[in-house]
Amino acid sequence: MRRILYIEDDLDIGLIVQSHLTGRGFAVDWLRSGDGATERVADADLVILDVMLPGLDGFTVGQRLKRIAPDKPILMLSARSTIDDKLEGLQFADDYMTKPFHPDELAARIEVLLRRNGKADNQGQIKLGHLDIDLSKPMFIDQRSGEEIILTGKQLQIFLYLLRHPNQILTKEQIYEAVWGEPSWDGDKTLNVHIRYLREKIEINPSSPAIVETIRGIGFRVKQ
Amino acid sequence: MNRLLNWLSDARRSLVSRYVILMSVAVILIPLAIIVVVTALFLIYPPYEKEYAVYGGAIELENKWHSEVKSLGGKPDEVIQQRLEKLYKRYNKATIYWVNSAGDTQLQLPSDAKIQQHWTAADAMQFMKERPGSDELFTIVAFIGDQPSEGFIILEVPRTVITPTFKNTTFAKYWSFAFPALLLIILLLFIGASWLFFYRISRRLLRMQKAMTSSAAAFPGIPGRITVGKQDEIGRLEFAFNTMIGQLEHGRLRETEEEHLRRQLIANLSHDLRTPLTAIRGHAFQLNEEQLSSRGRESLQVIDRKVDYLSRLIDNLLSYTLLSAGRYPYRPEVIDMNRLLRQLCANWYAAFEQQGIELELDAPDHSFRWEIDPQWMERIADNLFQNILRHASAGGYALVRLYEWEGSGYISFVDHGPGMDSESDEAGSGIGLNIVKLMAKEMGLQLTIDSSTAGTRITLQGLNQI
Numbered sequence: 001m002r003r004i005l006y007i008e009d010d011l012d013i014g015l016i017v018q019s020h021l022t023g024r025g026f027a028v029d030w031l032r033s034g035d036g037a038t039e040r041v042a043d044a045d046l047v048i049l050d051v052m053l054p055g056l057d058g059f060t061v062g063q064r065l066k067r068i069a070p071d072k073p074i075l076m077l078s079a080r081s082t083i084d085d086k087l088e089g090l091q092f093a094d095d096y097m098t099k100p101f102h103p104d105e106l107a108a109r110i111e112v113l114l115r116r117n118g119k120a121d122n123q124g125q126i127k128l129g130h131l132d133i134d135l136s137k138p139m140f141i142d143q144r145s146g147e148e149i150i151l152t153g154k155q156l157q158i159f160l161y162l163l164r165h166p167n168q169i170l171t172k173e174q175i176y177e178a179v180w181g182e183p184s185w186d187g188d189k190t191l192n193v194h195i196r197y198l199r200e201k202i203e204i205n206p207s208s209p210a211i212v213e214t215i216r217g218i219g220f221r222v223k224q
Numbered sequence: 225m226n227r228l229l230n231w232l233s234d235a236r237r238s239l240v241s242r243y244v245i246l247m248s249v250a251v252i253l254i255p256l257a258i259i260v261v262v263t264a265l266f267l268i269y270p271p272y273e274k275e276y277a278v279y280g281g282a283i284e285l286e287n288k289w290h291s292e293v294k295s296l297g298g299k300p301d302e303v304i305q306q307r308l309e310k311l312y313k314r315y316n317k318a319t320i321y322w323v324n325s326a327g328d329t330q331l332q333l334p335s336d337a338k339i340q341q342h343w344t345a346a347d348a349m350q351f352m353k354e355r356p357g358s359d360e361l362f363t364i365v366a367f368i369g370d371q372p373s374e375g376f377i378i379l380e381v382p383r384t385v386i387t388p389t390f391k392n393t394t395f396a397k398y399w400s401f402a403f404p405a406l407l408l409i410i411l412l413l414f415i416g417a418s419w420l421f422f423y424r425i426s427r428r429l430l431r432m433q434k435a436m437t438s439s440a441a442a443f444p445g446i447p448g449r450i451t452v453g454k455q456d457e458i459g460r461l462e463f464a465f466n467t468m469i470g471q472l473e474h475g476r477l478r479e480t481e482e483e484h485l486r487r488q489l490i491a492n493l494s495h496d497l498r499t500p501l502t503a504i505r506g507h508a509f510q511l512n513e514e515q516l517s518s519r520g521r522e523s524l525q526v527i528d529r530k531v532d533y534l535s536r537l538i539d540n541l542l543s544y545t546l547l548s549a550g551r552y553p554y555r556p557e558v559i560d561m562n563r564l565l566r567q568l569c570a571n572w573y574a575a576f577e578q579q580g581i582e583l584e585l586d587a588p589d590h591s592f593r594w595e596i597d598p599q600w601m602e603r604i605a606d607n608l609f610q611n612i613l614r615h616a617s618a619g620g621y622a623l624v625r626l627y628e629w630e631g632s633g634y635i636s637f638v639d640h641g642p643g644m645d646s647e648s649d650e651a652g653s654g655i656g657l658n659i660v661k662l663m664a665k666e667m668g669l670q671l672t673i674d675s676s677t678a679g680t681r682i683t684l685q686g687l688n689q690i
Contacts, residue, residue: 010499016506052495079498080491081539082546083599084553099502100535102528103509169570173563186562187589217585218569 002114003027005044007037007061008077009053013099017048020103026110034061041065041072046113048106049093051078051085059088066092073113077101108167116164126163128224129211130204135163140202154179155198158191162212162222171219195220237455239425246421250414261406279315282362282386285379289364293377297369304368305331308377317385323348324375348376355380362386428458432465446472483551494542498535505531536610540655543603547662554666555597558689561626561633562591564598568605569624576609579617586625592633593689596667604663607656608637608682616641619679628688636683644675 004026008014018028029044031037034056041047047065051058062074076089079099089096094116095109118136126133131149132141138160140149151159157179162170176184176191184191199206213221279285292311296304304322312320312333322331327343340347355363362383368374432450440448449469452462508527516524546552569585576583612622619640627634660682664671670685 010503012503013499013506016503016510020506020509079495079502081494081498082491082542083603085491098535099498100505100531101502103506167574169573171563171566171570173566186591215570215573217587218566218573218583 001025001027002045003029003043004046004048004110005037005040006030006048007032007034007053007058008048008050009033010050017103017106021107021110024107034058037061038064038068041069044072045117046110047072047074048077048110049074051076051080051089059092062089063092071117073117075109075113077106112165112168115166126224128163128222131202131211133163135160149201151198151201154194155201158194159198159202159212162220166222166224169215169219169221175220237459239456239458242456243421246417250417254410254414257410258407261403261410265402279317279381279385285362285381285386286364289379290366293366293368294370296377297371297374301330308333315379315381317381319378319380321378321380322375323378325373326375330375351378359383425458428453428462432458432462436465443473443476446476486549487546487551490542490545494538497538501531501535501538533614537655540607540659544655544659544662547659547666552600554600556595556667557598558593558595559598559601560591561594561635562587564601565605565624565626565635568602568609572605572609575613576622579613580620581613581617582621584621584623586623588626588628592626592628594633594669594686595689596669596686600663600667604660604684605637607660611656612637612639612641615644615646616680618642631688632685633688634683634685636681638679638681640679643677643680644673646677 002025004021006014006017006021006028008017008030009032014030014032018030021028029040031040033054037047047062049058049062049065053061058076058078062076065072065074073095074093076093076096077099078085078089078096081098086096086098094113097106097109115135126135130143132143133139134141138156140151140159141147142149158175161175161178172191173184176188180190195212196206199209199212202211203209211222213223215221280288292307296307299307301324308320308322308331312318320331320333321329321339323343324330329339329341329343332339343351352365355361360383361380364379365376366379367376435450436447438447440446447469449466450462452459452466505528508524508531512521512524543552565587566585569583573583609622616622616639619642621640623636623638625634625636625638627636661671664684668686672683672685674681674683
């Protein structure tokens with residue numbers, strides 16, 4: 001079971017979020033202030049942190065937690081919505097969500113953060129169209145034939161990057177920079193070429209792709 | 225009495241009185257100095273040749289000669305002769321004739337002097353008439369003793385030895401340039417003192433000017449304090465200047481405090497409004513999990529939508545307040561607009577998809593760059609997208625188009641909705657567009673809005689960066 005350390009002082013919101021996340025199969029450790037958070041962060045897979053807290057504010061608590069456990073994803077969940085607040089929060093936090101949030105969106109963002117951190121709920125087992133995917137290996141099996149699909153280095157990196165950000169539209173610059181590790185330049189077609197080769201391997205019909213979706217002019221998306 | 229003393233001590237500290245003193249000294253000193261200089265020059269370099277000093281002036285010589293000769297009255301001839309020879313040694317430029325009571329020339333010094341040997345009364349008369357008028361010789365005729373009968377002694381000296389001459393004397397040599405030179409030095413001293421007086425004033429004024437245009441580290445835009453020098457008019461000005469700086473600093477401090485408080489207040493207000501909204505949404509969501517009629521679910525959807533709307537409104541109100549007060553943080557950088565707009569479209573795509581709106585991005589291969597704050601641009605795009613979602617979803621289509629024309633970049637947000645004049649069920653979108661207008665203006669972008677019943681096109685035009 002995946003554990004979430006939730007720090008929130010508002011009783012109403014706290015109860016709703018706790019019950020919602022518990023209903024989705026998370027173990028929620030809810031604190032009403034930042035006191036004791038540093039002792040309990042080790043047991044959690046993810047931290048949800050409010051900003052306005054009695055005693056130490058959320059930014060300070062978050063920075064402390066990040067110092068103790070740098071790998072632990074922190075999601076700021078705050079009613080403070082100014083750019084300055086967001087920028088301050090994102091200096092250490094992995095995500096910043098403003099209230100009033102949608103409970104489903106919160107759950108989705110938690111999933112994304114956990115998956116990025118290798119804590120997916122299905123231990124990396126995904127079914128996607130005709131593909132069985134095991135992210136932990138990683139391995140891709142065509143359900144129809146039971147055969148493994150072998151991807152080249154760049155194809156694998158591109159596909160994994162899309163899989164780790166499910167339902168998110170990733171621009172070509174984002175993908176290029178994540179995979180190649182260098183800034184992309186205007187009119188570069190390298191990524192398109194690699195996507196075409198990737199689709200030839202994983203799509204049933206590469207000319208009308210069902211797994212890696214093209215969002216015209218914007219980027220690519222893998223829906224789950 | 226006290227008031228007089230005060231006035232005096234004030235006067236000493238005043239520039240005006242110092243200037244008056246300077247001028248008075250000059251007015252009194254210049255003539256005085258001229259007198260002193262002239263006297264000194266006469267003493268050091270008398271206007272006579274030194275060797276002629278023994279003769280003195282004409283009157284002095286005449287008086288001396290008369291009394292000398294008078295004292296010889298009744299003396300034997302030998303004594304007179306000795307005396308005259310002695311006198312001749314002293315007045316060696318002179319010629320001396322002694323005519324005795326008989327009218328004969330008894331002695332002439334030097335002996336080769338040409339003079340008649342016998343004097344009649346007529347001769348004497350003629351001599352007396354002619355000689356004193358001579359240009360070259362100065363003649364004194366003195367009678368021996370009290371009676372003319374004892375004879376007379378004539379002293380003749382060249383006029384040059386008794387007349388002060390300015391030619392070829394040391395006095396003349398020095399005098400001709402010493403007097404003007406000394407006068408010049410005095411004048412220069414006065415000019416120098418005046419110059420120093422005004423130079424020091426000007427230097428202090430310049431120091432103040434420099435201080436006024438400088439900026440202290442602690443308070444940008446406010447000059448630093450200056451050290452007060454003398455207690456005169458400028459000193460008082462410096463003191464007043466420092467007082468003013470103090471007030472400015474105080475004002476700035478209070479202003480930043482108030483600004484901080486206001487921002488804090490707005491931020492807290494926004495926070496306090498959002499917190500209950502979050503609870504409302506949470507409960508609506510929980511309610512949605514229960515068994516509900518379709519009407520109940522519809523109500524929940526309305527609640528959900530209104531929560532969204534309220535939350536955006538709060539956000540926009542907060543932004544608008546800060547923006548119109550010029551307090552919205554602005555951090556411009558040169559931004560690749562293609563890339564930024566692509567990212568923004570990606571963020572919104574899912575929301576458009578959900579509403580059944582096709583969102584398209586039409587961007588050229590070659591991007592253009594603007595110097596803007598990406599956060600502001602994001603805010604602009606968010607508000608425009610939000611408006612399309614809320615008011616123009618009926619059109620089912622939205623286009624973001626980037627293009628270049630004549631050195632300018634253009635970004636158009638196009639929808640096929642019913643246009644801005646149409647009645648919308650969710651009024652109050654004005655503030656979102658107002659923020660767009662304000663932000664565009666602040667960033668130097670031109671905003672054009674074309675709206676008809678066939679749709680709306682909002683275009684931003686900006687100067688491209690090379």
